[in-house]
Amino acid sequence: MKQYLGVDIGGTNVKFGVVDTNGNIIKKKKYPTVSVSEGGDFCAKFSKLLAKRLQKFPDIQSVGIGIPGTISSDGSSTLDLPNVNGLSNKPLVSILKEDFPDLPIVMDNDANAAALGELEFGGEELPDTYIFITLGTGVGGGCVIDGEIFKGGDGNGLEIGHIMSSTGKTIEENIGKAGIIEMAQKYKEEGILSTNLPDEFDAKMVATLAHDGDELALKVFEEMGKSVGELIVSLVRVLDIKTILIGGGVSETFDYLKGNMYSVINEFLPNYYTDKLDIKLATLGNNAGIIGAASLGVSALK
Structure with a gap:
């Protein structure tokens, strides 16, 4: 069975995963991003780590790399990666x-990769055209049109987390993890709502308390639903695409936010x-x- 390598570069870890043709991860390995960045030559260290993976898995057909930021229009270089020290403005793919030289290597934004991964390896059949929204530390987005990632004019379209809202903040500032904590x-x-929230907390605690029926935590996600609804209204109006996937860590609280989300959608x-x-x-x-990154390489072989 053919194998593909997916690499998910994040602010905390760089994750390598060998993926088979059915979307199963055969082997995973992760390295702290700070250690790969140490010394100022991320690209050289990354290349050595990649060589190790390829030595252990010589049948790898292609490599896909997902990054949390923007890339050059030809896909060969990174541009702005605020959460990965040492990898902004680097010709990673060229290096x-x-x-x-004989290995297909493709790089794209991690949300784009995750969007394509759902088409290549997702657990249910999808149309060839859909919008993908990821709700996690930040808010990201991708779009697949006729089976291909929509890039926009210069390769970095669908940066939906940076859409401005009526609050004067971006969508990501409103409903990313920092926004959840602030809310x-x-x-x-x-002090109006009943809560078991401690003095010091993170977004994960808010989600856990919502599962327990905490009044304040549920209110947070209900309010978040309004912002998600507004985002969907804007995307659907601009793109005229009617299938939408929601992923990311915060998607586990979808049941608490979908009521207000649909209220906004149905109103507008x-x-x-x-x-x-x-x-x-x-x-x-x-x-x-990882699987989304691997799908980039799979797509390149078609």
Whole structure:
């Protein structure tokens, strides 16, 4: 069975995963991002780590790399990666192709990779055209049109987390993990809602308390639902695409936010859109980064 290598570069870890043709991860290995960045030559260290993976798995057909940021229009270089020290504005793919000239290597934004991964390896059949929204530490997005990633004018379209909102902040600032914490802190200080939230907490604690029925935590995700609804209205109006997948860590709280999300959608979208609107959770879960990255390489071989 053919094998593909997916690499998910994140602010905390660089994760390598060998993926088979059915989307199963055969082997995973991760390295702290700070250790790969140490010394200022991320690309050289990354190349050595890649060589180790290829030595252990010589049948790798292609390499896909997902990064948390923007890339050059030709896909050969990184641009702005604020959470990965030492990898902004680096010709990563160009360097790797010099080191591995016979190996197809593809790089893209991690949300784009995750979006494509759902088409290649997802747990259910999808149309060839859909929007993908990831809700996690930040808010990201991708779009697949006729089976291919929509790139935008210069390769970095669908940066939906940076869309401005009526609050004067971006969508990501409103409902990313920092936004969840800020919202919960505000409600806690008001003291109106019943809560078991401790003085020091993170977004994961808010989600856990929501599962336990905590009044304040549920209010946070209900408010978050309004922002997600507004985002979907904007995306559907611009792209006229009616299948939407929602992934990322915060998607586990979808049941708490979907009520307000649909209220906003039904208020601002006419029947032309809502009659066929299909919003559902993505299927790849915590493995979306690796499997999505691997799908980039699979797509390159077609």
